[in-house]
Amino acid sequence: MAYKNYPMVSRVIFGRGSFNQLGDILEPMRLNEKAPFIFLVDDVFKGNSWLTSRIPLAYKDEIIYISADEEPKTSQVDELVEQLILSHNDRPSGIIGIGGGTILDLAKAVAIMLTNEGLAKDYQGWDLVKFPAIYHVGIPTISGTGSEVSRTTVLTGPEKKLGINSDFTPFDQVILDPELTKDVPTNQWFYTGMDCFIHCVESLNGTYLNAFSKTYGEKAYELCKEIFLENNLSEKESQDKLMMASWHGGMSIAYSQVGVAHAMSYGLSYLLGTKHGIGNCIVFDHLSEFYPEDVKLFKDMKAKHKIDLPQNICRDLDDNEFNIMIDIALSLEPLWENALGKQWKQKISREKLISLYKKM
Ligand code: NAD
Ligand code: ZN
DSSP: OOSOOOOOOSEEEESTTGGGGHHHHHGGGOOOTTSOEEEEEEGGGTTOHHHHTTSOOOTTOEEEEEOOSSOOBHHHHHHHHHHHHHHOSSOOSEEEEEESHHHHHHHHHHHHHTTSOSOGGGGOEESOOOSOOOOEEEEESSOSSOTTTOSOOEEEOSSOEEEEEOTTOSOSEEEEOGGGGTTOOHHHHHHHHHHHHHHHHHHHTSTTOOHHHHHHHHHHHHHHHHHHHOSOOOHHHHHHHHHHHHHHHHHHHHTSOOOHHHHHHHHHHHHHOOOHHHHHHHHHTTOTTTSHHHHHHHHHHHHHTTOOOOOOTTTTOOHHHHHHHHHHHHHOHHHHHHHHOTTHHHHOOHHHHHHHHHHO
């Protein structure tokens, strides 16, 4: 097909307190009393009754708390799937992810792997998933990644960090309740928020840009500028707007691609375990030759919110390690093609990437 035919999230609720409707939303989706709903919840909420007391548990439903200290791995998905198969006779009625990009991506991947044979690593790539996932719901508690709306679930596998991109990946239901983001620490708010800003910059400056992506990207870009550079928003307005910016930023890259910052950040993440949001910030800070105006804005935002980024994280790396990062970064061909055009191989060299990484 010349034009891609993208699936979208089929149902979405937006509003402060909308999380209270979770029980009503799930009830009609329960297959039977033995088929549980499995709630994958960021363990930052363990013991937080404000949130957990509102998770509607019945019959054999189960909450599994998961740490977001590390980004999701294919092996972690396989273990969770095995755990669910062993502990329940019936296939779950649904998987509900409550957390940031890490937990949302895990929820999507587990829902896929419950109906598809083999290991999660076998499905990293594009359109390798054969059977529809089980019903899955995404409830973001931090805004920026766009994982709530995207067609991918980014996983680190034994050989690569790559998404399971498929028509079965997007959530069947998303609950956007900005109130859930109220306790996000400032640094993390900035890193994940900047993921959204960088999605917009890379989409709007890419060669894949089209009116579909542009309209979403421009809206999210404007919202980010308002949230991170102006002083006129209340905390609640800021939370509401960042949640919608994340959504629009995600929609913008759905029909285009990200670019240099993401490609290089994947390298950092693969080798050093640097998390996505902060990794993007560390890289983007040094990309003024690719995105001059927006790197300037980024530095203003960083100063305004007194964010200190880690420095010299590549200082002690040897040639072999630089090569690993560069191999990962350059393997993401669509990202480079989007950023630099069809002739991208003539515009970027390994030497250039080493010199950039050495500054980080
Ligand atoms: P995250 O999920 O890793 O969470 C970051 C930190 O914030 C964690 O410590 C978490 O416990 C904490 N946190 C989350 N919600 C909180 C709350 N309400 N209060 C207090 N603390 C809270 O962060 P992220 O930036 O949302 O996600 C990063 C992940 O998203 C990466 O794995 C990345 O690969 C993935 N990602 C996926 C897509 C996609 O389209 N699927 C796009 C971009 C990024
Ligand atoms: Zn991103």
